[in-house]
Each structure stands twice: as C-alpha cells, then as structure tokens.
Amino acid sequence: MKNKIRIAIQKSGRLHEESVSLLKSCGIELNNGVNKLKTEALNFPLEILLLRDDDIPQYVLDGVADIGIVGENVLLESAQDLPIRAKLGFGRCRLSIAFPKSESYEGLESLQGKRIASSYPNLLGGYLSSNSIQADIHQISGSVEIAPGIGLADAICDLVSSGSTLLTNGLQEVETILRSEAVLISGRELSTSKSEVLDQLLFRIAAVRRAKRNKYILLNAPNERLEAICDILPGMKSPTILPLASEGWSSVHSVVAEDDFWNIIAALKAEGAKGILVVPIEKMIV
Ligand code: PRT
Ligand code: ZN
Numbered sequence: 503m504k505n506k507i508r509i510a511i512q513k514s515g516r517l518h519e520e521s522v523s524l525l526k527s528c529g530i531e532l533n534n535g536v537n538k539l540k541t542e543a544l545n546f547p548l549e550i551l552l553l554r555d556d557d558i559p560q561y562v563l564d565g566v567a568d569i570g571i572v573g574e575n576v577l578l579e580s581a582q583d584l585p586i587r588a589k590l591g592f593g594r595c596r597l598s599i600a601f602p603k604s605e606s607y608e609g610l611e612s613l614q615g616k617r618i619a620s621s622y623p624n625l626l627g628g629y630l631s632s633n634s635i636q637a638d639i640h641q642i643s644g645s646v647e648i649a650p651g652i653g654l655a656d657a658i659c660d661l662v663s664s665g666s667t668l669l670t671n672g673l674q675e676v677e678t679i680l681r682s683e684a685v686l687i688s689g690r691e692l693s694t695s696k697s698e699v700l701d702q703l704l705f706r707i708a709a710v711r712r713a714k715r716n717k718y719i720l721l722n723a724p725n726e727r728l729e730a731i732c733d734i735l736p737g738m739k740s741p742t743i744l745p746l747a748s749e750g751w752s753s754v755h756s757v758v759a760e761d762d763f764w765n766i767i768a769a770l771k772a773e774g775a776k777g778i779l780v781v782p783i784e785k786m787i788v
Contacts, residue, residue: 505695506547510567513552517684520592521571528706547699559584562689568696575661575682579622584687588707593684595663597622600673602650607676613637613657619649620659629679647671713786716757721775722746723754730773734766
C-alpha cells in the first residue's frame with residue numbers, strides 16, 4: 503500500500519502497553535508479535551516500529567518513521583523541533599528536582615554550586631540557567647535517585663509520578679520543571695497521502711479520547727421537572743427526551759463530561775431524577 507504510514511512506539515516500558523491499546527481502541531488490529539522490531543496493522547495502512555523511547559524523536563526526524571508516540575519529556579530533552587499532533591493522556595509524570603530530606607531547602611538558591619544528577623541535562627540546564635543558577639550537572643542514565651545517597655550528587659532531577667521512589671530514597675521534590683504526558687509527534691513534511699492517513703488516525707484518536715472523558719447518562723424524570731433537569735444536562739446538542747409508559751414521566755438521555763460528573767448527578771437527584779444509569783461511551787464523534 504503506497505500511502506502506508508509508519509509509527510514508532512516504545513518496544514517495552516511504561517508507554518508500550520498504552521500505545522498498543524490506543525491503536526487497538528482506534529479499531530486498528532495489529533499483526534501478532536509486537537515483540538519484534540516491526541509489525542503491521544491488518545486493517546489500516548500502518549506499520550509499527552518498536553524502539554527505545556529515546557530513539558523515537560530522531561527516527562521521526564530522519565523520516566524512518568512518519569509519526570511516533572513518546573513522552574513529552576523525551577521530545578523536549580531531544581530538542582528536536584517536531585510538531586505534537588495530539589496529546590494522549592497517558593504516561594503522565596513530572597520532571598522535578600529533588601533534594602535530600604535531611605537538608606533544608608530554601609528555594610533555588612540552595613542549588614547554587616551544587617552537583618545535580620540527571621538523565622535530562624538539556625531540560626535541567628535550560629531551567630537552571632533561566633533561573634540564574636550555576637550548578638554542576640552530572641549526567642547519568644539510570645538509578646538517578648540513588649546518586650545523593652552514594653555521594654555522587656547533592657540533588658537529582660528525575661521523573662516523578664507517585665513520588666514513592668523519592669520517598670524511599672530520602673528525597674523531597676522541591677521544583678517542578680515540566681509536566682509531561684505521552685504525545686503523538688509527526689515529521690514536518692509528510693506527503694499528501696501520508697497526511698491523509700495521519701488525519702484519519704488523529705480523527706479516531708480524538709473520538710476515543712473524547713469518549714473516555716464522557717459518559718452516557720439515562721434517567722427517569724417527572725415531566726414537571728424536565729425543564730430544570732435539561733438545564734443541568736448539556737448533551738451533545740440537547741438531551742433526548744422519550745415518554746415513559748407510566749403517565750407523567752419521561753426518560754432523559756444525555757452525555758456528561760467525567761470532570762463534573764458527580765456534581766451533575768447530585769443536582770439531578772435534587773431535581774427528582776430517578777433510576778439514573780451511567781454507561782461508558784466507546785467512540786464519540788461530534
Ligand atoms: O527502554 P526505554 O529507553 O524505551 O525505556 P525507559 O526505561 O527510558 O523509559 P520508561 O519505560 O521507564 O518510561 C517511558 C516514559 O514513561 C517516560 O519517558 C515518561 O514519559 C513516562 N513516565 C511516566 C515515566 C514515569 N511516569 C516514571 N515514574 N518514566 C519513568 N518513571 C520512573 C522515574 O524515572 C523514577 O525512576 O519511575 C520512577 C518514579 O516513579 P514514582 O511513581 O516512584 O514517582
Ligand atoms: Zn529510554
């Protein structure tokens with residue numbers, strides 16, 4: 503297929519499973535064997551390259567892959583100027599500076615002249631210099647959190663999600679440099695036919711992500727409260743109202759965002775809504 507596009511995803515690690523499951527939830531069936539270097543989609547013009555996450559920006563830049571899924575942290579550290587085509591909502595973490603708990607931290611000045619271990623020398627260097635801090639960045643590629651304990655550094659700069667790694671190593675998070683999530687990046691100049699395939703993929707991703715953020719809600723309402731209930735429920739256009747077999751009641755269907763979901767339920771109950779059902783949405787096309 504001549505307009506096939508190539509996506510680079512992480513071979514194994516924190517982003518692998520969710521990258522694969524995002525593609526699957528977009529209706530894309532993968533040939534078995536995501537353990538290989540390369541695999542193919544069976545029902546979509548897509549080839550999948552399985553790589554180390556750090557290599558993905560360069561592969562996309564070189565055009566070996568047309569698009570890729572990578573943490574924003576890796577993209578920004580690579581300093582490759584590649585467009586982010588979609589934020590994907592998984593792999594969330596922050597890049598933070600952490601300092602030994604046993605020492606008092608009094609703001610960025612406490613880092614002046616210190617040795618900071620990190621796998622993110624570019625992002626850390628940029629942050630320190632924009633805050634006029636002179637520190638010695640010690641670049642290491644793994645187990646950054648043990649560096650202060652073994653006397654290799656005075657502080658670290660690393661990714662944090664739950665914070666438990668810092669805690670078990672006697673460190674406290676003191677500055678956040680970046681908030682990151684997985685993103686879909688693309689090359690700067692895709693051919694028209696590849697751009698069309700990418701647009702189809704982005705359309706599906708948007709539908710899947712929107713569906714995840716919303717729920718379908720069904721409830722029964724006394725007719726005299728319908729107006730108040732419809733005011734609470736925005737719906738995609740407006741709620742659907744169907745008469746119930748029992749006189750004076752209607753069934754109301756709508757879509758609500760997960761963010762204000764519980765507040766909406768409370769307001770609906772207060773207006774006399776009964777038999778509220780909440781159903782996940784698989785795809786949502788607006
Ligand atoms: O082999 P490859 O090079 O592909 O993988 P990798 O080992 O470099 O990366 P991997 O799989 O660990 O992470 C891939 C991506 O997941 C990162 O680039 C981030 O975008 C994202 N991500 C999200 C994280 C974390 N959360 C995370 N917590 N990446 C790493 N961590 C590590 C962190 O470095 C620290 O060691 O987890 C530890 C902290 O976790 P908490 O929960 O204790 O705070
Ligand atoms: Zn890596």
